[in-house]
Amino acid sequence: MKKLTLLVFVVSSFIACKQETKSNKESIVKENAQEQTIPDRSKNFPKDITAVFKAHGGIQKFDQMNTLTFELSNPEGNETHITDLKTRHARIETNKFVLGFDGNDAWLVQDSAYFKGNPRFYHNLMFYFYAMPFVLGDDGISYEKADDLKVGEIVYPGYKISYGDGVGDSPKDNYFIYFDKDSQQMKYLGYTVTFFSKESSEKISLIEYSDWDKVNGLLLPKTLKWRKYQDGVVGEVKSERNFVNITVSEEKTSSLLFKKPAEEIKKTL
Incomplete structure (x- = not known):
């Protein structure tokens, strides 16, 4: 009888242990599933803005992505722009310089004085125009x-x-998004630049988004055209920039990519 009682106890304990293990595994699976669920922020925006997002693949789809890479066409050699979409850390690679932002500092590495701009201003400039809307x-x-x-x-x-005050490096910047009434796709972007003056500006530059490319479910621009614009009148095209070799992915990029290269790497640039 004692042996039978002991056997029942062992079997019961084994079953209970398996059930607990199964329950723990299910809990972990559910927890991981919850971590992977991306909330839909569509209702956080004006209806028209949500419609524009939807026409370009949806804000929820964009939120699922972690890394955006594109090349900015340049006769002297393309610029490869890599951005962590969650942290907005950035890296720009060319055959003449490498520039980046690690979350705190913008840095520049080059052998000559080819790049004469402000790294802090430039590190996300084209990304911001490109990742519209x-x-x-x-x-x-x-x-x-x-x-x-x-x-x-x-x-x-x-x-x-x-x-809002304190949002980004240029909180006094303003943007103006214009969209097609039928397709809801973005067509023009107006913007002001206040990075250097730190003062509000009434001077508005205008970009035409002339054509698009579907990449991993998102509608992203292929060509940006800067148009003459004064007193609400849209003029001729002044310049344009083209984008190639575009990828947008859920894969995360190591934060090390956005750190300033070591001294020995500088010599190879």
């Missing part, structure tokens, strides 16, 4: 209806985007 879903942004933009006989509805 999705970067207009960042925290700390306010939206208000803007006057329509008329180009020829076509009228584009628009929104003004402004930032």
Whole structure:
């Protein structure tokens, strides 16, 4: 009888242990599943802005991505831009210089004085233009209806985007997004530059988003055209930039990529 009682106890304990282990595994699986679930922020924005996001693949789809890479075409050699979409750490590689941002400092490595700009200003400049309209879903942004933009006989509805105090390096910047009424796709972007003056500006530059490329479910620009723009009148194309070899991925990039290269690496650039 004692042996039978002991056997029942051992079997019961074994079953209970297996059930507990199974329960723990299920709990871990559920926890991991919850960690991988990306919340849908669509309702956080004005209806028109949400519609624009949707026309470009959706803000939730963009939020699933971790790394964006593109090359900016340049006759002297393309610029490869790599951005961590969660931290906004950045790296720009060319055959003449390497520039980056590690979350605290912007850095520049080059043998000559080829790059004469401000690394802090430039490290995310083209990324910001390129990742439109999705970067207009960042925290700390306010939206208000803007006057329509008329180009020829076509009228584009628009929104003004402004930032809260202390948001980014240039919180006094303003953006103006204009979209096609039928497709809801972004068509024009107006913007001001206050990085250097730190003062509000009434001077608005205008970019036309002329064509798009679908990359991993997202509609991203292939060509940006800067247009003459004064007193609400859109003029001819002044310049354009083209983007190639675009990838956007859920894969995360090591933070080491965004650190300033060691001294011995500088000599190879």
